[in-house]
Amino acid sequence: MDLTVTDLACARGGVTVLSRVSFRLGAGRALILRGPNGIGKTTLLRTVAGLQPPVAGMVSMSPEAVAYAAHADGLKATLTVAENLSFWAAIYGTTDTAAAMARMNLAALADRQAQNLSAGQKRRLGLARLLVTGRPLWVLDEPTVSLDAASVALFGAAVRDHLAAGGAALMATHIDLGLDEAEVLDLSPFRAEAPVAQAEDDPFAGVTA
Template sequence: MELAVTDLSVARGGVPVLSDVSFDVKAGEALVLRGVNGIGKTTLLRTLAGLQPALSGTVDFPEDTGAYASHADGIKTQLTVTENLAFWADVHGADLPDSVFKTFDLEDLRTRLAGTLSAGQKRRVGLARLGVIGRKVLFLDEPTVSLDAFSVKMFASWLRDEHLAQGGIAVIATHIDLGLDLPELELEPYKAAADAGGGSDEAFL
């Protein structure tokens, strides 16, 4: 299992933002993307996940093993916490492990309607989806938004002790210190030239 990115160039709204990005992430490893707001972290993650086309370059990892999680929670407010997680497990043909409720501090919220939860609680439900879908290669965009310090540590523990320990891969865009010793990729050196040619507009994808 490996994620291999070679000479990847990406665009946002038809405007190139990053050029010739290359890196490898092997099973059990994670990479943190760093850069100022607007540099292209989200665009890069979406391209890696196959949600928009690259201008050039290649992204290689085993088919049907990737999942993209944005800073949106992606939950159905009219369903309970359990029903939300069961929905995502069913979509991916997986069982809903009971352990996921303890891992993401949701045991006391199983029967609560998602729409009645606080922002941090909703975020924990959104992250808990990652524990049920069974995808090995995760592209995570600001995964800890709305989380308090305890919940950040909880997510970091899951990432290290479960996802990565079981041979998973993660590429993470975050401004938060997760408390893990992870390699970082600074995107500033890959910023596209101001006169770079245009590309497709992902707004239509």
């Protein structure tokens, strides 16, 4: 498992927000993206996951190797916890949902519809989906939103197990998940320069009061 990002530029709303981003992420490692709000962490994650094309540069890993978890939990409201995980397991061609439920402390909720879960329970179920994908690279956008301290610890342990099994994780988070394997990449140096308006495009250029 090897993700290589080379001179990547990505855009949000047609405006380039990051440029010249390069890094490598190997098996058993985690990389945490940091930077101020709006710098482009979500945009970079979506680009790496293959959900939007880059403006320039290259992502070497196939999107088929990626499991992406964003702010939405990806749940079907009228399906139970067990049914939601079975649905996703079928999508990814896997079968073991019991281990995922146990890992994220969902076994007692197996027969409860997703619409009747609390926000934290829904989040745990959405993250349990990662465990049934069988994919080596987890791309995570603020994965601990709505989780209490105990659930953050559960998820941190799940990530560590994933890394120990040869997987990798790329994530944007400000929460300490206790990952000794993690490196941090500050995106501030990769912020794209703001476009400068040309004088001929400004009808008031050169006019003084």
